[in-house]
Amino acid sequence: MGKIHQEVDSTTPHEPHVLLFPIPFQGPVNCFLKLAELLCLSGIHVTFLNTNHIHGPLLRHTQVLSRFSGYPNFQFETIPDGLEHENPASRDQFREVINAIDVVTKPLFREMIVSGSLSRRSKRPVTVMIVDGVLSFAAEVAIETSTPVLSFETISPCCLWTSYFNLHNLIEAGHLPFKGNDLDEPINNVAGTEYVLRKRDLAEFCRNKNLSDPKIQHTLVEAQTIPRTQGLILNTFEELDGLTLPHMKKLCPNIYTIGPIHSLHKARLNTKSPKSSFSNSIWKEDQTCLSWLDKFPTKTVVYVSIGSLATLTFDQMLEVWHGLVNSNKPFLWVRRPGSITGGYNESIVPSDLLEHTKEIGCIVDWAPQEAVLAHRAVGGFFTHSGWNSTLESIAQGIPMICWPFHVDQQVNGRFVGEVWKAGIDIKDTCDRFIVEKAVRDIMDVKRNVFTRTTNIWASLVKESIGETGSSSISLGRLIDDIRVMSSTMN
Structure with a gap:
């Protein structure tokens, strides 16, 4: 000791x-x-x-x-x-x-x-x-x-x-x-x-x-x-x-x-x-993603992160990746080292995903999340629904796509979608078409049902x-x- x-x-x-x-x-x-x-x-x-x-x-x-x-x-x-x-x-x-x-x-x-x-x-x-x-x-x-x-x-x-x-x-x-x-x-x-x-x-x-x-x-x-x-x-x-x-x-x-x-x-x-x-992160943060965000207009980028514990299979990663690319919305994706079970093999990733990602995506090992969610360019959060992440998103008025994994995340996703009306819960699914639709729904400028609600929650946080x-x-x-x-x- x-x-x-x-x-x-x-x-x-x-x-x-x-x-x-x-x-x-x-x-x-x-x-x-x-x-x-x-x-x-x-x-x-x-x-x-x-x-x-x-x-x-x-x-x-x-x-x-x-x-x-x-x-x-x-x-x-x-x-x-x-x-x-x-x-x-x-x-x-x-x-x-x-x-x-x-x-x-x-x-x-x-x-x-x-x-x-x-x-x-x-x-x-x-x-x-x-x-x-x-x-x-x-x-x-x-x-x-x-x-x-x-x-x-x-x-x-x-x-x-x-x-x-x-x-x-x-x-x-x-x-x-x-x-x-x-x-x-x-x-x-x-x-x-x-x-x-x-x-x-x-x-x-x-x-x-x-x-x-x-x-x-x-x-x-x-x-x-x-x-x-x-x-x-x-x-x-x-x-x-x-x-x-x-x-x-x-x-x-x-x-x-x-x-x-x-x-x-x-x-x-x-x-x-x-x-x-400052940061309390036990993972090294890549600050360059903030300057990447600077290039985009207000509320146009989707932030993607499954947190510090969750993992996904290679096939699940591909489904999420296809959904993001097919939505045609810019995305910042945190892929924590070790978060892909069985490892990541770029040689079997479809070339169209890699090419489109060069145009509209940014992938980093870890990001300064509070700063990312506070950035003017971020308009949506594809999240594992961890409680810290959920609160950080609510505080910034950012609508969420909830893809929960474990512990409290299943409940959090339901409350985000059904009680707080702050996003969409897609738990127990991993399908590129569902991901694409969810991204479009929360990022569409006509999605006022989410922005009105999330802005109210952000105001209540300040109070x-x-x-x-x-x-x-x-x-x-x-x-x-x-x-x-x-x-x-x-």
Whole structure:
């Protein structure tokens, strides 16, 4: 367990010291780092705990150390996870990462909190923990040591409610495991979403035929643990998740809605330094795509990305590629290294795709996504529907084509299309004609049904992060509560 940042001087026993512990994947770490800086700006001391596997790429591809060096109340700590490979994990390795954490990290974390560097007997004891909801063992250690603990769920609230908190109910009602092959069968027993969900819209793990599968069992534990913590932090704003939040608050009365956290973070940071610009990406970003976008008129380019974990087959890639080219709309496509299962072989790509792409396309390994979505040339987003990506698109008023893969993305795609009316959900299909039509539908200048709605959501985002907005108020309450919880520690 190595320390990356120097400790500051000793402090009074009850001065707030928050431990942030995210699950080691790009999206959650990104959110937790933004929350860390928001807490640092308020004067709270923060220790950020990363597993070794995620911390290496973070240091290699970002300026996170130099950025946080301006906060004497911040430090990184790392903890072993037993993973040997250097590259960030893909979707296929998700279970490997979770299993490694369970075997290696879990006992070391308990030692760290009970008797080690962050225990009550240490120079600066942790007064409040904020842990990823997936890391139920961390919340259990906090409860065991009487340390106040808050859960931070970086997945969508709509998925957390429908497929996590209601997972036991879905099993009891006989919806799980699925019977038959009709994925369009309605799910009518989840409060608030009676006329929204079909089987295909539940989280990906709900399709598992075996209820003893580790994903399902882990989720059941997570759903039982979160209500036992002192509060639940969500990356959303009240207006967006009005369908599910009232029901969730009956289970978890103390909810802090501080999203979109990237927008709130940017607003607070710009107040401190208007020229601040940085990234938390564990992949090296290709900034040249921004100058490529500069060549195109407003709202004419489709941005395509399946995020930091998802993969697609070579055939699926070709179908998406044909659809993009046939739409005749300029496109910027992020193809993450390793995202094509079985590898990429350009020699068998049809020559017409390569030629048309030279004319209207730009393909990069990774892009500065927030900057891309904020670029005036981007008018649509072909997305895997990860929650960070969804919120980043909503904040910029960009209509989406949702092609979800796993975890919360199935639910997110449905809500984008049916509840928020911010795009088109094409889940469970991979067809060039469907892709082409979806691109044309969201990029057509006559698509006012999408632009009107997405512009409304973008305006609501600005209101929520304003001085008197719901997310700003929630953040203020979170900071106040951290101080109160810290002062009452024995």
